[in-house]
Amino acid sequence: DQQVKQNSPSLSVQEGRISILNCDYTNSMFDYFLWYKKYPAEGPTFLISISSIKDKNEDGRFTVFLNKSAKHLSLHIVPSQPGDSAVYFCAARGMNRDDKIIFGKGTRLHILP
Amino acid sequence: GAVVSQHPSRVICKSGTSVKIECRSLDFQATTMFWYRQFPKQSLMLMATSNEGSKATYEQGVEKDKFLINHASLTLSTLTVTSAHPEDSSFYICSARATGHPTDTQYFGPGTRLTVL
Numbered sequence: 001d002q003q004v005k006q007n008s009p010s011l012s013v014q015e016g017r018i019s020i021l022n023c024d025y026t027n028s029m030f031d032y033f034l035w036y037k038k039y040p041a042e043g044p045t046f047l048i049s050i051s052s053i054k055d056k057n058e059d060g061r062f063t064v065f066l067n068k069s070a071k072h073l074s075l076h077i078v079p080s081q082p083g084d085s086a087v088y089f090c091a092a093r094g095m096n097r098d099d100k101i102i103f104g105k106g107t108r109l110h111i112l113p
Numbered sequence: 114g115a116v117v118s119q120h121p122s123r124v125i126c127k128s129g130t131s132v133k134i135e136c137r138s139l140d141f142q143a144t145t146m147f148w149y150r151q152f153p154k155q156s157l158m159l160m161a162t163s164n165e166g167s168k169a170t171y172e173q174g175v176e177k178d179k180f181l182i183n184h185a186s187l188t189l190s191t192l193t194v195t196s197a198h199p200e201d202s203s204f205y206i207c208s209a210r211a212t213g214h215p216t217d218t219q220y221f222g223p224g225t226r227l228t229v230l
Contacts, residue, residue, distance in 0.1 A: 042224070043222045
């Protein structure tokens with residue numbers, strides 16, 4: 001049972017345009033959401049997160065939006081750059097700081113020149 | 114940022130042999146380390162959580178006698194895949210959490226690609 005779903009395995013976006021990566025979750029107990037970026041042969045690196053008490057968090061070119069009623073979050077990257085080409089994992093955990101993190105399957109983002 | 118290393122990065126072994134994978138936190142002390150497995154086109158699946166000086170906590174469906182985890186120091190955890198079989202072929206990633214930090218501040222290693230022939 002996939003609690004964190006990334007339904008798009010891949011996405012191609014023109015350089016300079018906006019990249020939107022989507023994520024849905026099923027567990028209403030999730031309280032904290034994260035996005036990780038992963039390059040080939042490297043481990044995932046933390047990108048941005050959002051608490052359930054917020055609906056938006058912005059960090060430079062990266063913005064995460066959370067819609068709790070729809071159990072949906074999205075990561076916006078604007079403008080997209082060639083170095084953004086990577087696999088992006090959506091992840092979630094419960095309220096407890098020690099709760100394990102549940103990952104989605106990832107979306108491979110290709111930034112086209 | 115914090116650095117976590119894994120060794121080896123790639124290993125090929127024969128069926129029935131055992132393989133040990135090391136995970137080290139290079140510039141911080143990690144009370145807790147996590148071991149994940151990722152099959153192609155699948156998500157990272159948590160296998161076990163190891164706390165320094167105590168027994169690892171395994172996720173449901175993960176055989177503790179097959180995947181031996183040792184976390185003997187604050188900077189080193191090892192995963193030993195015993196009597197490996199082709200179905201154990203996967204990408205194994207460890208992560209480490211600094212002492213006192215929540216689980217979301219995990220720092221991941223680069224992963225180990227295990228191929229069992």
